[in-house]
Amino acid sequence: MYRRIMVAVDGSETANQALVEAVNIANTYSGKLCIVHAISGDTEADKKAGLEILGHAQSYLSAISIETRLLKAEAEYGLQGITGAIADAVSDWGADLLVVGTANRRGLERFFIGSVAEQLLAKVQTSILLIRPENQLE
Numbered sequence: 001m002y003r004r005i006m007v008a009v010d011g012s013e014t015a016n017q018a019l020v021e022a023v024n025i026a027n028t029y030s031g032k033l034c035i036v037h038a039i040s041g042d043t044e045a046d047k048k049a050g051l052e053i054l055g056h057a058q059s060y061l062s063a064i065s066i067e068t069r070l071l072k073a074e075a076e077y078g079l080q081g082i083t084g085a086i087a088d089a090v091s092d093w094g095a096d097l098l099v100v101g102t103a104n105r106r107g108l109e110r111f112f113i114g115s116v117a118e119q120l121l122a123k124v125q126t127s128i129l130l131i132r133p134e135n136q137l138e
Helices: 013-028 044-059 073-094 108-112 116-123
Strands: 004-009 032-039 065-072 096-103 126-132
Touching: 004 013, 004 073, 013 032, 013 044, 013 073, 013 096, 013 108, 013 126, 032 044, 032 073, 044 065, 044 096, 065 073, 073 096
Parallel strands: 004 032, 004 096, 032 065, 096 126
Antiparallel strands: none
């Protein structure tokens, strides 16, 4: 069913949970996995930090077909720049499924900060699997 699975990571625990789920799906369907991380800065420090996040994500993986991509987001667009970069990567790579963790923000925090996952729902034309934090309160 899912042959090309993309997972967006940011180094958070929820993103790590999303990565584990994406690996399970890729293994189940003998699929390919593409791990992406978007950075909004253009400094060497930004690139190094992004590559470290991708390297850490790769350490979770078993023997499946893996690709990693460090995406450049337009800094002046903030959160929309990040979601735009991820959405473009989903389309360019031809992903069947995007797996992404969600911080599950509520109330004013959600209003002011927004949600990458929520914006991706509006921008991506493929299936999306949202992974909520494991220790979420009911």
